[in-house]
Amino acid sequence: MEQPICCGVKLGQCVPDFKLETFNPGTFGFGEITLNELRKKGKWTVLFFYPADFTFV
């Protein structure tokens, strides 16, 4: 039996802080971003996951 994919943060729950290294094409620069930084700026965060670079959809 294949393992199901599940068990993330649920709707209405508070998302724990996380950190991502980033490439910013706008400035052509590397950086880091955390959810807490975005929250402090009063911003909404939209995460857009995808399987891999150089794919097609």
Added chain:
Amino acid sequence: MSDLADRHEQFNSLEAELITVSRDTKFVHLAWQRDEKLLEKAEFLMGSDPTGEVAKLFGVYDEQTGLALRGTFIISPEGILLASEVNFYNVGRNVDELLRKIKANLHVARHSDEACPVNWDTGDKTLKPSEKMVGKVFEAMK
């Protein structure tokens, strides 16, 4: 992702930070964005999640492949997860719908007594649920 690249300004105007995330490193993100003409206009942050830790946090990490599924998540400035949508590998998303959901969430965050009905978009009528509206949504939508 090319559609996201073309419409990044719309995300900015909504006070929303768009971050695309895969397990690729920032170096690969750079190479892909530089090579792929469709991403020429990209200005969104391209996040690197090499261990899949963030994908696991949102339940979109596929143990079978070690890749992230096509998950989209909207988080409020208070840190609350307010929308999620996950597609399997071979079906792309709809950027219009993503923008619509962000706008609707912004609207109800500012007007907590209102609700955005089906297909709502900016400028459309909202509903104020109350005793009077029970069983009378048809009339309220007119």
